[in-house]
Amino acid sequence: MHLGLGAFARAHTAVFTEDAMLAAGDYEWGIIGVTQRSDTVARQLAPQDGLFTVAERGDGAAPARVVSSIVEAISGRDTPELVVERIAAAATKVVTLTITEKGYRFDPRTHTLDLDDPEIQADLAGQPPRTAIGQITRGLQQRALNGAGPVTVLSCDNLPGNGELTGTLVRGFAASLPTSESGSLLAWLQDNVTFPSTMVDRMVPASTEGDLAAVEQELGLRDEAAVVAEPFKQWVIEDNFAAGRPRWEDAGAFFSADVPAWEAAKLRLLNASHSMLAYLGLAAGKETISDAVADPAFRTACRRMMLEEALPTIALPAGLDGGQYCAEVLRRFANPALGHTTAKVGSDGSQKIGLRLIPTIRGTFDAGREPRWAALAIAAWMRHVAITPAADLNDPLAAGLHAVLPATRMPEDVVPALLGFRPAFDQDLAQHEGFTGLLLHWYRILENNGPEGLGNEINHG
Ligand SMILES: NC(=O)c1ccc[n+]([C@@H]2O[C@H](COP(=O)([O-])OP(=O)(O)OC[C@H]3O[C@@H](n4cnc5c(N)ncnc54)[C@H](O)[C@@H]3O)[C@@H](O)[C@H]2O)c1
Numbered sequence: 001m002h003l004g005l006g007a008f009a010r011a012h013t014a015v016f017t018e019d020a021m022l023a024a025g026d027y028e029w030g031i032i033g034v035t036q037r038s039d040t041v042a043r044q045l046a047p048q049d050g051l052f053t054v055a056e057r058g059d060g061a062a063p064a065r066v067v068s069s070i071v072e073a074i075s076g077r078d079t080p081e082l083v084v085e086r087i088a089a090a091a092t093k094v095v096t097l098t099i100t101e102k103g104y105r106f107d108p109r110t111h112t113l114d115l116d117d118p119e120i121q122a123d124l125a126g127q128p129p130r131t132a133i134g135q136i137t138r139g140l141q142q143r144a145l146n147g148a149g150p151v152t153v154l155s156c157d158n159l160p161g162n163g164e165l166t167g168t169l170v171r172g173f174a175a176s177l178p179t180s181e182s183g184s185l186l187a188w189l190q191d192n193v194t195f196p197s198t199m200v201d202r203m204v205p206a207s208t209e210g211d212l213a214a215v216e217q218e219l220g221l222r223d224e225a226a227v228v229a230e231p232f233k234q235w236v237i238e239d240n241f242a243a244g245r246p247r248w249e250d251a252g253a254f255f256s257a258d259v260p261a262w263e264a265a266k267l268r269l270l271n272a273s274h275s276m277l278a279y280l281g282l283a284a285g286k287e288t289i290s291d292a293v294a295d296p297a298f299r300t301a302c303r304r305m306m307l308e309e310a311l312p313t314i315a316l317p318a319g320l321d322g323g324q325y326c327a328e329v330l331r332r333f334a335n336p337a338l339g340h341t342t343a344k345v346g347s348d349g350s351q352k353i354g355l356r357l358i359p360t361i362r363g364t365f366d367a368g369r370e371p372r373w374a375a376l377a378i379a380a381w382m383r384h385v386a387i388t389p390a391a392d393l394n395d396p397l398a399a400g401l402h403a404v405l406p407a408t409r410m411p412e413d414v415v416p417a418l419l420g421f422r423p424a425f426d427q428d429l430a431q432h433e434g435f436t437g438l439l440l441h442w443y444r445i446l447e448n449n450g451p452e453g454l455g456n457e458i459n460h461g
Pocket residue numbers: 003004005006007008009034035036037038098099100101102103104131132156157158159200201202203204205206
């Protein structure tokens with residue numbers, strides 16, 4: 001099963017699964033895909049028997065291919081009971097998920113389930129579950145009752161320790177059920193469910209009408225569920241499966257005991273610079289990541305953030321050459337055929353900056369240096385929040401962010417106000433004078449000097 005049947009799952013998980021089946025000649029597997037918030041993808045796939053196109057874009061792109069590993073697509077919003085039933089079925093061996101960072105509904109300070117979330121509370125109270133964690137836990141509860149045996153839950157979202165986190169949240173949900181249910185469920189989870197961690201990588205933008213029209217030209221068929229992706233793809237997985245899995249290694253996945261290090265490197269190099277380019281690009285009116293990275297000053301800022309601040313504060317996994325990785329990341333961002341928008345990458349900033357940039361800021365301060373470039377990324381995010389009307393800010397915490405913003409929007413008011421926004425910043429960082437100073441410096445330049453002045457400052461920085 002896959003929860004969160006967005007663009008990424010189709011261009012990554014479904015492709016690896018089909019390739020694994022083709023390589024091993026083992027056609028026992030198939031994916032039941034579940035959409036979460038809207039039923040669009042389920043509706044698009046249903047009349048196509050689950051078939052959809054993956055069209056690679058950029059140097060080395062393979063011809064468009066039709067992928068057949070999705071055997072059923074259902075709407076988790078409209079048929080949550082069916083999701084529970086499918087998770088509980090003995091035939092289900094692995095539940096993968098890409099539900100975005102906000103879909104986990106965890107408290108970023110404690111990395112535990114947000115029990116104040118009204119949807120979590122409603123799921124706990126027994127409504128047909130609407131949250132992914134509710135659906136998974138209710139599905140596992142039913143599975144235990146059915147005697148359907150062990151299963152693996154495999155988070156594929158851009159989160160550090162995504163497996164451990166998912167396990168904590170599922171157990172947190174189970175522990176919050178009435179005692180008559182929770183004790184036996186927690187014991188069953190302990191014996192029957194594993195939560196390996198993974199690092200996934202492939203840039204997959206949201207498909208546009210132009211993408212669908214181009215695929216129609218290539219294929220001679222209209223495919224409403226087509227996705228475009230860069231040629232590169234990578235999957236590093238912790239080999240801790242409870243009940244069998246496709247031979248993803250035959251499709252190029254890499255099994256490693258060092259997934260946390262791979263995930264940290266990817267989040268703090270690739271994803272951090274992706275976010276940085278998104279907010280700098282948005283400030284300069286650049287529509288896509290490739291437009292943003294084509295700006296020499298923005299590219300310099302990204303490269304210096306990675307090389308001078310992130311790399312020295314990360315323990316790289318064995319076999320990863322940090323310098324080469326950073327160069328490759330910038331090359332991949334420059335792919336002009338991908339059309340990955342700054343708006344999409346910059347969405348949900350409150351959920352991402354803490355994971356992608358704050359560890360580098362802390363590590364650099366701890367090493368006695370100034371995190372100048374990572375602070376630029378945060379200042380650009382702050383300004384994006386401050387100048388975007390709350391209704392247009394694509395962030396689950398948009399209302400809360402705007403509630404703390406001062407009326408004036410002056411840098412010296414906005415920076416401390418957003419630093420005081422607890423879900424994003426801890427108190428020690430919020431009160432760090434050096435950090436506040438760096439943020440104010442960059443915010444004022446962004447506000448007063450325009451893109452050209454910003455470029456000059458970066459080039460002389
Ligand atoms: N697109 C990429 O380049 C890429 C690359 C690596 C990893 N990922 C991971 O995959 C995730 C999804 O990316 P995508 O491109 O498929 O996005 P998408 O917008 O196409 O799909 C997001 C999916 O998550 C679900 N979702 C959104 N909000 C949710 C919520 N509050 N609760 C439960 N489900 C929710 C949606 O219904 C949808 O199924 C990313 O957030 C990231 O963690 C994406």
